[in-house]
């Protein structure tokens with residue numbers, strides 16, 4: 001089955017392109033057209049085509065056959081020769097970075113620390129000291145895992161590659177399965193005489209103390225990432241990250257919505273009608289706020305800049321919203337009842353008499 005696809009055109013290289021050029025072109029195109037990163041509906045087909053072209057042009061024998069006969073296979077589908085995942089891995093991380101899976105110790109785990117802070121600290125920012133157990137580098141062997149005076153040796157099973165490949169013939173052609181070397185667990189080397197402190201792991205558990213700076217404006221559920229502060233890997237592998245997950249306590253009277261603070265103030269009927277001044281809690285302390293005569297329930301008074309600092313835009317701060325509710329009294333003294341009856345009479349509002357026993361007792365007591 002001869003193919004009509006021009007592999008050189010697919011990779012956008014000259015017919016005489018050197019191997020390095022082909023590899024470079026493939027990496028760039030594969031990154032660009034990988035269906036995980038490219039939303040174009042054609043991306044998947046394009047990606048397959050790019051891989052197909054690379055599989056043929058990167059193999060000297062198949063490339064020569066393609067150049068001569070216009071097909072890479074003696075009667076086969078060129079796509080069938082797809083060379084396995086390691087090549088895609090190469091394309092994404094570059095030959096060197098892929099070494100993290102080839103003969104280099106794996107990185108350490110990320111850690112999560114749950115930090116509880118007060119409502120005020122979340123708004124103003126704070127420094128906190130935290131302690132946590134973590135795998136750190138073994139000082140005795142400097143992380144190598146080998147007893148001082150000895151060195152790790154190349155793993156005999158994978159010859160230092162850190163991975164083993166199994167080539168299989170399938171109906172679709174050759175499949176290459178790549179797995180982490182079981183003997184060295186991907187390190188590429190093995191320790192023959194382990195360090196006594198760490199038993200060859202190259203790391204030991206200890207308690208670490210860190211000062212964490214919490215920026216103003218942080219909110220419940222936010223995480224602060226401290227790279228390289230997680231666990232170090234086995235045998236000198238790079239450290240993971242520490243994620244500090246922030247939990248913010250609630251405030252007795254203030255509510256928070258992002259950068260906005262909300263305070264619900266209940267005032268009396270007379271205060272709403274005649275106007276007054278009330279104390280409002282803010283992060284910097286109490287603040288006096290004027291209630292104008294004739295204030296309606298649900299009125300919002302905004303204290304500009306008294307909210308929460310914006311986490312990413314310095315100098316930008318939200319507002320404190322005072323929402324006014326009007327409390328209707330449920331228990332009235334005789335004097336209050338008389339005053340309200342007088343008010344009702346003055347405004348021609350028909351009202352009910354309090355005929356309950358409790359009301360009568362109250363009237364008697366005055």
Ligand SMILES: [Zn+2]
Nearest residue numbers: 138141195198
């Ligand atoms: Zn050690």
Ligand SMILES: [Zn+2]
Nearest residue numbers: 155158181184
């Ligand atoms: Zn190995």
